Amino acid sequence: MKAAYFNGTEIILDKNYLEPKSDEVLVRVRLAGICGTDLEILQGYMKYNGILGHEFVGIVEKSHNAALIQKRVVGEINVGCDKCDFCKKGIQRHCPNRTVLGILKRDGAFAEFLSLPGKNLHVIPDIITDEQAVFIEPLAAAFEIREQVSLKSHWSVAVVGDGRLAQLITQVLKLSCSNVTCFGKHKTKLKNLTNNGIKIKIGIESSDEQSFDLVVEATGSNSGFLDTMKLIKPRGIVVLKSTIASRDNLDLTPVVVNEITLVGSRCGLFKSAIDALAAGIVSVDYMIDFIFPLEEISEAIEHAKKPDTLKVFLKP
Numbered sequence: 001m002k003a004a005y006f007n008g009t010e011i012i013l014d015k016n017y018l019e020p021k022s023d024e025v026l027v028r029v030r031l032a033g034i035c036g037t038d039l040e041i042l043q044g045y046m047k048y049n050g051i052l053g054h055e056f057v058g059i060v061e062k063s064h065n066a067a068l069i070q071k072r073v074v075g076e077i078n079v080g081c082d083k084c085d086f087c088k089k090g091i092q093r094h095c096p097n098r099t100v101l102g103i104l105k106r107d108g109a110f111a112e113f114l115s116l117p118g119k120n121l122h123v124i125p126d127i128i129t130d131e132q133a134v135f136i137e138p139l140a141a142a143f144e145i146r147e148q149v150s151l152k153s154h155w156s157v158a159v160v161g162d163g164r165l166a167q168l169i170t171q172v173l174k175l176s177c178s179n180v181t182c183f184g185k186h187k188t189k190l191k192n193l194t195n196n197g198i199k200i201k202i203g204i205e206s207s208d209e210q211s212f213d214l215v216v217e218a219t220g221s222n223s224g225f226l227d228t229m230k231l232i233k234p235r236g237i238v239v240l241k242s243t244i245a246s247r248d249n250l251d252l253t254p255v256v257v258n259e260i261t262l263v264g265s266r267c268g269l270f271k272s273a274i275d276a277l278a279a280g281i282v283s284v285d286y287m288i289d290f291i292f293p294l295e296e297i298s299e300a301i302e303h304a305k306k307p308d309t310l311k312v313f314l315k316p
Helices: 036-042 136-148 166-176 187-196 222-231 253-257 270-279 294-305
Strands: 001-007 010-014 025-034 055-062 074-076 114-115 120-124 154-158 180-184 199-200 214-217 232-240 259-266 288-293 311-315
Touching: 001 294, 010 294, 025 074, 025 294, 036 074, 055 114, 055 136, 114 154, 114 294, 120 270, 136 166, 136 270, 154 166, 154 222, 166 180, 166 187, 180 187, 214 222, 222 232, 288 294, 294 311
Parallel strands: 154 180, 154 214, 180 199, 214 232, 232 259, 288 311
Antiparallel strands: 001 010, 025 055, 025 114, 025 311, 055 074, 074 120
């Protein structure tokens, strides 16, 4: 099969990569998305070698469950050992022996085929397009915040960042809190959020400092954390969504002085994301920038790195 393999230094298109061989479900990838984590891995995050990509939609080709064959699916990316306490509690994302699609010890979606256990797969309703379905994984990560934090409707909420994940988070938080502001650096990327009654700001003004009950950091940069600490009220809650490959030191003194609660937040369950897209209460179509064939993986990655880009897809 064709696959884009990352050897730790560069991505190489291999036209004769071995197809997945396992007892898992074999999925033919229809579309895969390039996300911020993929770009971080290219900079050394996770020290990963293999096929990148964890946002995908595909068609089931082989499965022990005949009802799944030829179904259109997306997949949860963490595969646990099914033996540890975390797995028994249903939180495979924290299994110490887990593999993670395109991130940790498991080939991902930048290929013609991938494999996952059947329990990781979700059949997608026809009302959701392929392009929309690729957003389900990051949208699930956005909904995870609502599982971790008991949101109050009267809170003033800020999201720091203007990329794909930040915009999904902003829309999800708006479902629970009326006063939501997204802080970014590129007005053209944020303009569509105003259609949902979300305030947008380019840069932080003095009047914004220490004025938010909840701030979500989703920039993927150290500077984003510093901006977040400017915005949060004393005794407020900060949710950290970025995975940052940089080794620069962060000053956590304000966290202690202002008694800030820090919440690390990663993956989420898919059902809320699927239901939201099917109901049309979250918008993603405006974020689609370009679809590249897998053979143009290098060009696709360069396009995804551009500051004004929101979402780039690969089509194997």
